[in-house]
Amino acid sequence: MRLLEEKIEKDGEIIGGCVLKVDSFLNHQLDINLFNEMGKEFKRLFEKENITKIFTIETSGIAIASLAALHFGVPVLFAKKHAGSNMDANCYEASVYSYTKNRSYTIRTSKRFLSKDDRVLIIDDFLASGSAVKGLIQIVRDAGAHVAGVGIAIEKGFESGRKAVEDLGIRVESLAIIDSMGENSIKFR
């Protein structure tokens, strides 16, 4: 999606040659008009899938998933990293490994909000190793629901996430795929 690539080129910062910082528009300050266009594109890509629910993970996925959900006319469900005192005890759980934090954590989703009849679109801001998305897929499958696809804002095409998800038989659509990054340059597929 050219609009997103242009935004990354203009406002993304590459730190140490390997970390792409996009907090001015994607995960601290949020460019909602851009997210709305991204939502339209996800709708176009997955239009035929009869999506019933969009599933994401806190925190950065929530706003992107919410604007997409507006175009699909379905609810969002997000997996929690930080379970509050109000959280249902009756949860699906999965373990996710964070390479930036160098540790595993548990994500949780109440069993009440996923059913066998759901056709779920998983949406997240980044795809790198695929660990978060694999955790979300595991939860959807534990619920007996169908993963209709995975929609990603920015994919690090030089990491293994896409292969890990496609090996599970699931379609991945990324709005921007980065093939390589250097100190001052970024190359899209």
Next chain:
Amino acid sequence: MRLLEEKIEKDGEIIGGCVLKVDSFLNHQLDINLFNEMGKEFKRLFEKENITKIFTIETSGIAIASLAALHFGVPVLFAKKHAGSNMDANCYEASVYSYTKNRSYTIRTSKRFLSKDDRVLIIDDFLASGSAVKGLIQIVRDAGAHVAGVGIAIEKGFESGRKAVEDLGIRVESLAIIDSMGENSIKFR
């Protein structure tokens, strides 16, 4: 806002007579069509304020703020409770006391995304003691920006949050105000 009150009556759960659980539509599963209507109502209420930015706090405020921002045509900024490795060192900070968790925590916002010219609408899902909203107000004021108002989805009208915010000279608009709750009943203002 009658639509939100009806949703609370239909799908909210009152636990122990004092906790309102709304995770089926407001803070775990998210009713995006409802949020879109709430966003329109926030726009109507604050239309004359020339809002330049919507400011909220992770996690539950983000989706509500995002749908509102779509109607204002402005970005969302959210204060972080959990600073990742990518977070700017140069931050505004505030301390927030959580009554549900019975402890204080620090919220952070990069200094790059608030300026003296900003006219900020603060949006959050709940107003009870007002501690989170007061932390957000402090950050906006530390940046020299103007707090144009506070928009809340559900206010617990029997707690002190509204008074705390109004005493700072700030307008509060809540889409549903609960005057009292019992085991099986809820009374709106």
